[in-house]
Amino acid sequence: MKTTLYLLRHGEVHNPENILYGRLPGYRLSAAGKAQARAAGEWLADKAVCAIYCSPMQRAQETAAIIANYVSGSMPTIDPRINEVHTPHAGQPTAELAKGGWDLYTGNQPPYETPQVVLERVLDFFDLVRKRHAGKTAAAVGHGDILVFPWLHAQGEAPEALMKDRLREYGLPVAYPATASIMRFDLAGDPRASLPSASYHCPY
Numbered sequence: 509m510k511t512t513l514y515l516l517r518h519g520e521v522h523n524p525e526n527i528l529y530g531r532l533p534g535y536r537l538s539a540a541g542k543a544q545a546r547a548a549g550e551w552l553a554d555k556a557v558c559a560i561y562c563s564p565m566q567r568a569q570e571t572a573a574i575i576a577n578y579v580s581g582s583m584p585t586i587d588p589r590i591n592e593v594h595t596p597h598a599g600q601p602t603a604e605l606a607k608g609g610w611d612l613y614t615g616n617q618p619p620y621e622t623p624q625v626v627l628e629r630v631l632d633f634f635d636l637v638r639k640r641h642a643g644k645t646a647a648a649v650g651h652g653d654i655l656v657f658p659w660l661h662a663q664g665e666a667p668e669a670l671m672k673d674r675l676r677e678y679g680l681p682v683a684y685p686a687t688a689s690i691m692r693f694d695l696a697g698d699p700r701a702s703l704p705s706a707s708y709h710c711p712y
Contacts, residue, residue, distance in 0.1 A: 511638045511695045514552060514647040515590075516575070517655055518567040519544040520687040528605055528612075530598030531591070537570045544688035544712055545571040549578030551690070551711035558641060560584040561633075561648040563591045571688065572649040579647065589633035590650035594621045612653075613669040623667035627657040634658065634699040655685045658693065662706035686710045 519541030521529065529535040537545065548571075557579040562572035564586050572584035595612040597605060605612070613622050630650075637646050656675065657667040663678045665671070675683060685691070690711060693704040 509643045509696075511642055512555075512645040513634065513637050513693045513695060514555065514557065514645070515655055515658070515691045515693060516548055516571065516647065516649045517652055517685050517687055517689050518563075518565070518571040518649055519548075519574075521567050526602050528595075528597055528600050528602055530593070530595055531565065532598050533566070535565070535567055537567055541567070541571070541687060542574060545574035546578075547712040548688045548690060549575040551709070552647060553578040555579070555647075556645050557647045558644045559646045561587045561590065561637075561646065563650050563654070564588055565592050565651070568649045568651065575647065575649070584649070587633060587636075587648070589629045589636075590648055590654050592651045593626050593653050594619060596620050609670050609673040611669045611672075623653075623657055623669055623671075626653060627661055627667055630654055630658050631661070631699045634693065634695060634704070638695040638697075638699070652685055655689075655691050656680075658699075658704070659691060659706055659708075661699075662693065662704050664703060681708055682710070688712070 519537045521535050522538040560572050560576050562568045562584045597612050660667045690709045692707045695704050696702050
């Protein structure tokens with residue numbers, strides 16, 4: 509029995525300092541981000557979404573609340589398994605991180621995360637959705653790498669820190685998922701034993 513999950517990145521964030529906000533509090537959607545979330549909600553409106561989940565971060569909760577107006581109408585459920593990655597680089601200028609290929613992981617030790625640790629919690633979430641909404645369709649709002657790593661998994665690739673510089677090599681039609689973009693994952697069984705099929709869409 510196939511279960512469909514539409515996994516979204518949150519909308520654009522108000523970030524005039526141009527830093528990696530990560531799990532820092534207080535980062536809200538920009539005006540453009542709200543418009544992007546509305547576009548995503550309109551695109552999902554006819555997809556028979558029965559439930560919405562989101563990361564605990566403010567930007568994801570705001571995106572999910574906007575989308576809920578177009579789909580199930582129910583309040584989104586917060587799930588920490590699709591939270592932003594835990595990295596020691598939060599607060600650093602994005603220009604510096606870009607020079608390093610957006611590597612947020614090399615050398616990380618607990619409590620900070622590696623790509624495989626992030627993937628494992630996302631796959632735990634996939635399994636919850638598959639069991640709780642068997643044969644139905646759900647949506648969830650997370651963050652960029654929360655989309656990227658299961659995409660790589662769906663291509664049969666174990667995620668590594670520097671893969672983000674060459675995602676087109678692994679079938680993604682863009683260099684990195686756009687804000688409020690949507691990945692569709694069709695779950696036919698345990699996502700670790702049976703690779704999900706995956707597709708990408710930007711609704712604006």
